[in-house]
Amino acid sequence: MDYTQFLAxxxxxxxxxxxxxVFLLDTFMPKKDxxxxxxxxxxxxxxxxxxxxxxxxxxxxxxxxxxxxxxxVIVNIKNILNIGVLIVMIQGLRWSAxxxxxxRRGEFYELLLATLFGMYLMISARHFLLFVIGxxxxxxxxxxxxxxxxxxxxxxxxxxxxxxxxxxSSAVFMMGLSYVYGLxxxxxxxxxxxxxxxQGSSWLLIVALAFVIAGIGFKLSLVPFHLWTADVYQxxxxxxxxxxxxxxxxxxxxxxxxxLWQVFGSVYSQAWEWMMYALIILTITVGNLFAxxxxxxxxxxxxxxxxxxxxxxxxxEAMNPMGxxxxxxxxxxxxxxxxxxxxxxxxxxxxxxKVYMQDYNGLYKTNPRLAFTMMLAMFSLAGIPPFxxxxxxxxxxxxxxxxxxxxxxxxxxxxxxxxxxxxxxxxLVVKAMFISDEESTVAKFNSSMSERVxxxxxxxxxxxxxxxxxxxxxxxxxxx
Numbered sequence: 001m002d003y004t005q006f007l008a009x010x011x012x013x014x015x016x017x018x019x020x021x022v023f024l025l026d027t028f029m030p031k032k033d034x035x036x037x038x039x040x041x042x043x044x045x046x047x048x049x050x051x052x053x054x055x056x057x058x059x060x061x062x063x064x065x066x067x068x069x070x071x072x073v074i075v076n077i078k079n080i081l082n083i084g085v086l087i088v089m090i091q092g093l094r095w096s097a098x099x100x101x102x103x104r105r106g107e108f109y110e111l112l113l114a115t116l117f118g119m120y121l122m123i124s125a126r127h128f129l130l131f132v133i134g135x136x137x138x139x140x141x142x143x144x145x146x147x148x149x150x151x152x153x154x155x156x157x158x159x160x161x162x163x164x165x166x167x168x169s170s171a172v173f174m175m176g177l178s179y180v181y182g183l184x185x186x187x188x189x190x191x192x193x194x195x196x197x198x199q200g201s202s203w204l205l206i207v208a209l210a211f212v213i214a215g216i217g218f219k220l221s222l223v224p225f226h227l228w229t230a231d232v233y234q235x236x237x238x239x240x241x242x243x244x245x246x247x248x249x250x251x252x253x254x255x256x257x258x259x260l261w262q263v264f265g266s267v268y269s270q271a272w273e274w275m276m277y278a279l280i281i282l283t284i285t286v287g288n289l290f291a292x293x294x295x296x297x298x299x300x301x302x303x304x305x306x307x308x309x310x311x312x313x314x315x316x317e318a319m320n321p322m323g324x325x326x327x328x329x330x331x332x333x334x335x336x337x338x339x340x341x342x343x344x345x346x347x348x349x350x351x352x353x354k355v356y357m358q359d360y361n362g363l364y365k366t367n368p369r370l371a372f373t374m375m376l377a378m379f380s381l382a383g384i385p386p387f388x389x390x391x392x393x394x395x396x397x398x399x400x401x402x403x404x405x406x407x408x409x410x411x412x413x414x415x416x417x418x419x420x421x422x423x424x425x426x427x428l429v430v431k432a433m434f435i436s437d438e439e440s441t442v443a444k445f446n447s448s449m450s451e452r453v454x455x456x457x458x459x460x461x462x463x464x465x466x467x468x469x470x471x472x473x474x475x476x477x478x479x480x
Contacts, residue, residue: 005063
C-alpha cells in the first residue's frame with residue numbers, strides 16, 4: 001500500500017490531530033485549568049480554519065483506488081463548514097461553562113470534531129462504502145450531542161427520536177444502494193454513472209433513487225422526512241441545535257449534490273428531476289406554513305430551516321456551475337444568518353431561560369444590541385435587500401433558471417411566492433422586538449464575551465457578504 005495517498009487527506013489529517021490534541025488536553029489537564037479547554041479548542045480550530053484558506057490543492061487528487069477525491073471546490077466546501085463550526089464552538093463557550101455541563105465540556109468539542117470528520121468523508125467520498133462510513137461517523141456522535149443535557153427530559157426524548165430517525169434513514173439509504181449495486185455491479189460513483197449512461201432509466205432505478213433520496217432527505221429535513229426536526233431542535237441544547245440546523249444540513253446538501261450530479265446525472269430528466277420538483281415545492285411550502293404557527297423560537301427556526309432546505313435544493317436542481325456556486329454561497333450566508341439568530345436565542349436562554357416568541361416583546365427597550373442582531377438575522381433569512389440573504393436567494397434562483405426548462409421557471413415562481421410567505425413570519429419576530437407595546441419580560445443583561453464575539457462575526461458576515469461581490473465571484477470561478 002502506498003501510504004503517501006494519505007497526504008491527499010490534508011484537511012482530515014489536521015482535523016484528526018486537533019481531535020487527538022483536545023482529547024489529551026481534556027484527559028490530562030489539571031482540574032483547576034479545565035475551564036480553559038473550550039478556549040484552547042476554539043483557538044486551535046480557528047488556526048485550522050485559517051489554514052484551510054491557504055492554497056494546498058492544485059487540481060483534482062484521487063486516493064485509495066478512486067474512493068476518495070479532493071479538489072479546489074471540495075477544499076472550499078470544507079472551509080465553509082469550518083467557519084460555521086468555529087462560530088458554534090465560540091457560541092458554546094458560555095453554555096459549556098455551566099455547572100451541569102462543564103465536567104463534560106471536553107466531550108462536547110470532541111464529539112463536534114468527530115462529526116465534522118464524518119462530514120469531510122461524505123463530501124470527498126467517490127465510493128458508497130466510504131460515503132456510508134462518513135455518514136455514520138457524522139450521525140452517531142450527533143445523537144450523543146443531542147442527549148448532552150442529560151438532566152432534562154426533553155434532551156433524552158430528542159436523542160431517542162434522533163437515533164431512531166438516523167437508524168431508519170440509514171436503512172432506507174442502504175436499501176437504495178443495494179438496488180443500485182444490483183443494477184450496475186459497482187459502488188464506485190464513476191462506474192455507476194458509466195453503467196447508467198449505457199442502460200438508461202428503468203423502474204428499478206427509479207425505486208432505487210427514491211430510497212436514496214429518502215435516506216438523505218431525512219438528514220436534510222426535506223418534507224415528508226422532516227417530522228423529527230422540530231422536536232429534536234427543541235429538546236437539544238441550543239449550541240447543538242444550531243450545529244444541526246447549519247453544519248449538518250450544509251454537509252448533507254453538498255454530499256447530496258455530489259451523489260445526484262456525479263452518480264445519477266445521466267438519468268436526470270428520466271428519473272429524479274420530477275422527484276426533486278415535488279420535494280422542493282413540499283419542503284418550502286410546508287416549512288413556511290408550519291413556521292407561522294410556532295411560538296417556541298427553536299421550533300420556529302426548525303421549520304424555517306426546513307423551508308431553507310428547499311431553497312438549497314434549487315442549487316442542486318440547476319445542474320450547472322452557477323448552481324454549484326450559488327449553493328456554496330447560499331450555505332455560507334445561511335451559516336452567518338442562522339447562527340446569528342441562534343446566538344441571540346442562546347444568550348437569552350443562558351441568562352433567563354426564556355425561549356418563547358412572546359418573551360421577545362419589547363426586547364429592543366432592554367437589550368437593543370441583541371434585538372438589532374436578531375433583526376439582521378431575520379432580514380437576511382427572509383431575503384430582504386441589501387443583506388446577504390437577498391443575494392443568496394437571487395443567485396440560487398438565477399442558477400436554477402439558467403437550466404432553461406419551462407418546469408424550472410414554474411418551480412422558481414412557486415419558490416418566489418413562498419418567499420413572500422416567509423417574510424410574514426420572520427417579521428413577526430421583528431414586530432415583537434420593536435413594535436410590541438407589551439413590557440419586555442427579558443430584563444437587561446450583559447451577554448458573555450464569547451457570545452458577543454460570535455454575534456459580531458455573524459453580523460459582519462451578513463453585512464459584508466451583501467456588499468463584497470468578490471466572494472461569490474471566487475466561488476463561481478472555482479465551480480466553473
